[in-house]
Amino acid sequence: MEKDTGTLKIEWAGQFMPVLSRIREQFVKEQPLHGVTIGMALHVEAKTANLVMTLAAGGAEVYITGCNPLSTQDDVAQALNRVPHVHCFAERGCSVEEYYAAIDKVLDAKPSVTIDDGMDLIHYIHTKRRELLSTVIGGCEETTTGIHRLHAMAAEGKLEFPVVAVNDTPMKHHFDNVHGTGESVLSAVMITTNVLIAGKYLVVAGYGFCGRGLARKAHGLGAKVIVTEVDPRKALEAHMDGFLVMSMAEAARLGDIFVTVSGNAHVINSTHFSQLKDGAILANAGHFNVEIDIDWLEAHASGKESRDGIDTYLLDGKRIHILAEGRLVNLATPKGMGHPAEVMDLSFALQALCARYITEHGKELSGGVYEVPEAIDVQVADQKLASLGITIDTLSDEQKTYLSNWDAGT
């Protein structure tokens, strides 16, 4: 029988996810999630499907919907629905009402563990579905923006169950954010616009992990990278890393391509639009579509023309091109594939192991944000190195002694 395209995509991605594959084999044997109901709101595409299937293989009943109206791949969603113990409600291009209706469906399953990318499930539970607070053991959160929101909640004492901050662990942000965002944003921008990166002024708003990966790789393709920041220390790092550092007010006049990865709202706004060069290209790679003030453009532009993945606004006779409606450009642009499989292998290996951890230990923990246990982080690194066939050094006893000794001097 011919395979469906969703299954072909899932199998393709699975090939490049050796760590998750090994965990799946282990889960099949050990059934650590037996009897657990997991609710998920993630980008529903091929890599995520491999996580979902790993959780189901580990004994869980999995209910999943999207975490962004434009990031679902429908054929993958359909393929997932054919997997035993998996229930998928995501649809590409759904309305905001449909988006929240799907979240409700996930929550109707009364999950004991949640897995979020942007904290929508956790938020919804704490506000609209508070009856579930008694049944949820804990959650996992994937992204920087979600962690920010969780810390804000925790600071107000409003986070009522334990959540593992997967994003904050080294094996996540040093790979997924730096390399995954960096490469997938560039390929999405290149394939959507067909413009050359070499020689361009490419403005990166925000020099966090995502921003620095993007800056370094754009530079590696030949761009003149401009970094904007609000943190003076990160700004100096960018300066010494060889990038041009300036305020967005200055960058607006120079930039050819802009990518926001700040996690903040309106970093490109009405004060900047009028300064842009004719034909400037703007994209967002932050989690939410708030970084560019598109509402203002919609209200004030004298015209708008749309192509595949590109909306061109006319302002004072100049063209401003917005990619993917200002949503996560690597996922939401029509040809976008999201993060490469190999980085999602690491992130989702962490998610699978943290889902197990929260299942086993969640009840011992009070409400709050928790780090990924170091042993899990190291285990993922070890398994990835093994899959690459890379051997590294180990400390000899003499070296362990040396390191613990404060006596050896000049």
Added chain:
Amino acid sequence: MEKDTGTLKIEWAGQFMPVLSRIREQFVKEQPLHGVTIGMALHVEAKTANLVMTLAAGGAEVYITGCNPLSTQDDVAQALNRVPHVHCFAERGCSVEEYYAAIDKVLDAKPSVTIDDGMDLIHYIHTKRRELLSTVIGGCEETTTGIHRLHAMAAEGKLEFPVVAVNDTPMKHHFDNVHGTGESVLSAVMITTNVLIAGKYLVVAGYGFCGRGLARKAHGLGAKVIVTEVDPRKALEAHMDGFLVMSMAEAARLGDIFVTVSGNAHVINSTHFSQLKDGAILANAGHFNVEIDIDWLEAHASGKESRDGIDTYLLDGKRIHILAEGRLVNLATPKGMGHPAEVMDLSFALQALCARYITEHGKELSGGVYEVPEAIDVQVADQKLASLGITIDTLSDEQKTYLSNWDAGT
């Protein structure tokens, strides 16, 4: 009235082609191609359409077909057919018979000037349509492979009209080949496969202009680049540029991703296939689909599975993934966009000016391969710098004197 998608694409590309736009304005005024029939075989997509429209705007009657069965964008072809004085016969996915029938249609128009990308028109005229040799004034050739073939013809005394080697001029190969191929191949591979470039062994077969652009940019994204070469001097350049240099026999065992840009046949062949790692990804960025010996794979693989733009062959239990059937990956993969607009701006500005040159001077020239006149090359550079707003230095009289003087010593 709603614009069609072909026109939207053409206008989009045109925005990023300032040099060609300026030439078009000049052509509209001066009508240098008045009464000239131009026959073209090029990749029919949005950038090419801007060249075609420039030639038509200059007074020419233009007949065009594709130069590769998989590189045509049908909506662009249709939009071109709505432009006065333009006749387009290209269709994506045509058979070899249809491909050559379309070439015949172009030649039926009895062009006095030919513009080729790969030398198919010139070859066809010299072999199958020799009656046209009396009416053709001259031609222009776009690509490295075509130039190789032309030099081979000229060496045998078989090239019967003058052809300008656009590929060989600095403003072409230092930009189109280095940056255009480099970026478009990477974005095509990334968007087709969704694999990470960082950390991968990426093998580049051939360290010509295309190869070095690709190597440098892949390295800039974090790949460990391996270069294979047959020329010891280029091999040493690659070595000192920081790349790993080895034979393909050795590279075959290490590589994760292979891209051929050698202009040669079977640089990856049956002796290498069996050495590949499971899951190796192979793509070609040379003009013709001969660099990877796919015929051998078709004949010997134990299985084949196809996804969008990817054919997976099974050989000795290992998977070998071939992108875009081994054709030019940046154009022939389903999401491929070809070279970025800005480099085609330079290449097609050269083509437009060389078409004018051959119209005006072709009759004075005997059969053979000719360089682009330096004045044309410099003019394109000057106009591109002007469009970027970049000012450079000029030699003072004192400096001119210094440079022409051999007397000043230590």
Added chain:
Amino acid sequence: MEKDTGTLKIEWAGQFMPVLSRIREQFVKEQPLHGVTIGMALHVEAKTANLVMTLAAGGAEVYITGCNPLSTQDDVAQALNRVPHVHCFAERGCSVEEYYAAIDKVLDAKPSVTIDDGMDLIHYIHTKRRELLSTVIGGCEETTTGIHRLHAMAAEGKLEFPVVAVNDTPMKHHFDNVHGTGESVLSAVMITTNVLIAGKYLVVAGYGFCGRGLARKAHGLGAKVIVTEVDPRKALEAHMDGFLVMSMAEAARLGDIFVTVSGNAHVINSTHFSQLKDGAILANAGHFNVEIDIDWLEAHASGKESRDGIDTYLLDGKRIHILAEGRLVNLATPKGMGHPAEVMDLSFALQALCARYITEHGKELSGGVYEVPEAIDVQVADQKLASLGITIDTLSDEQKTYLSNWDAGT
């Protein structure tokens, strides 16, 4: 009157230390160190002299000696001794006995604040001069290795006064370690050996802040960088950053140049020496000369030949070249200049402000290792940006609200 060379060097470095200069102006006015005796053991060269003079300008009586027998610049030491309130005991090439005698002289002044680079003063006080424990208010430590030793002491409950870990603050290790070590090691190796970096296998042992700066910059010059690590997560980072990652046992057979920056002992040892290629060059950039097991070489080599900054050992007919006797190569090689002035500007600005901080707050703190107060870290960043004329963005009220809000979702 002609200036002496020491003064010329100090003034030269001072030009490139704008942040420290501004602090000096402030110190002159406010005299925050009035009456304080400061004991220092740092590399005595031109940048350090600017710190010493800043502390003296702030009212302190400063006693200083070196922290490495080969890193002192004698003309700078002499010039320092002509500065009021400064007493310098360092001498290049001193014996180990003389080295510790000089430390004793510094301690004889009964310092209330110590500034260390490698923890020699603090160690000496806690072991040999315990009578001083009653008069020391606190200390500052400059380097990674010193911090390791301090944490080991603190873990055993043996650190009896508060020490600020200058090395661990972002404004130190993101600049001094990454850029300072990276550049100064490369220039020292290049100028000592006159070998080409391009094309070489350059092995970096340790992928901490120093190692990654060195790796990136060596790669930027064209080296094929090999990284060895004991931490699987750092190893994977190196892998995805584009470097070759392997064990030292494997690297030993490939490497042309080796630089140890591990902070550990014997990372290149007798098991590796015999595997090295003829002519391999070994250097250390870690704080102590223990990273390469030179004692073993001294005992087992069949011959030794010395050049300026290079000792060549013969082993099994092969030459092994050790730079600067395995001491900090950027300081201890005869032409070495140490870290660039601009990074020491940041590090020493932190030291000056932390010396003030410990003076003002040390008595409130119990024994242990303390972070640099964030306000000091940010102040140094702000002043450096100001000196560069770089303006960055600031958060609007709307943005502050957005960031503190966990309510805004999809």
Added chain:
Amino acid sequence: MEKDTGTLKIEWAGQFMPVLSRIREQFVKEQPLHGVTIGMALHVEAKTANLVMTLAAGGAEVYITGCNPLSTQDDVAQALNRVPHVHCFAERGCSVEEYYAAIDKVLDAKPSVTIDDGMDLIHYIHTKRRELLSTVIGGCEETTTGIHRLHAMAAEGKLEFPVVAVNDTPMKHHFDNVHGTGESVLSAVMITTNVLIAGKYLVVAGYGFCGRGLARKAHGLGAKVIVTEVDPRKALEAHMDGFLVMSMAEAARLGDIFVTVSGNAHVINSTHFSQLKDGAILANAGHFNVEIDIDWLEAHASGKESRDGIDTYLLDGKRIHILAEGRLVNLATPKGMGHPAEVMDLSFALQALCARYITEHGKELSGGVYEVPEAIDVQVADQKLASLGITIDTLSDEQKTYLSNWDAGT
């Protein structure tokens, strides 16, 4: 017996010159230069000494002096004078009179072959010692500037014997100029000034082979590179390679460090000095000390202070720092070591083989500039690859046929 420092230096460099070593072995056997007198004017340091000894080993009587008053290493010159059949007249810091007196001494030996770096010998013969024109068979020229002068002479019909343009052959300029100049200039600037490269605006005047090597490597260390050019095509290459391109008038206001590699006079002149930032650092890496108009500074500066390798001029209250008196900074700065041994291995292997070629074929050639025979160029590449243990591919018969065939099309 203890070796002298000159011999130690020569042996050190010799280790990293495997191609020249192999040629020396061949020369010892074949004595191709038996009875030939060779006159040389080159930088007299350790790498050159290895060339000189190779020529002498091949049977020649060699007379050599320097080609720059500041580039001689006296201990190497002394060691050379102890080598049989070698006569060295170079002295570091000689006056212009002494410089030319030494050239006279070389010419007094009536050389039949000349080897120049900057064309001083050839110029002197054609102007002051025309009686030698009858005995000279031919010459070799090492550097870009010399070739320019030779072409100017040849254009006027004034070059009376054949000269091989070693600089112009791929194995010279793709390595010596790109990598040798790039690395040695950076290490010389870094070690002389102790400033950080990361974050600096580093201005490269001239984007020839030397300029692009320097630009790329400075960028690799973290500099923001600005390129100035007079050729619009090279300017565009620099732009797309990711560098900032502008006129020197604009660059003067931004730059922190300037390096001239233009081969032209006064590229930094009085119109630029007044625009420089306080503390700007200026160095020259072109052959002659004319690229920066130091005479103007000497005449107009209000003060001057000298340090080791640095002259600081005061102009309008600002400091302008000139390295190595504006002479070739990589050789003339006190700590400068010149080009790395590995690139001189290639260049001097070419020189040795070309000296043999001119000996054997010079009489057949008329006056003019000649390319290095391709067979010599390829031989050097092959031997270098062999010394690195690198194997590359060779064309199969099928591939040779494919490449010579113009028949294979789409």
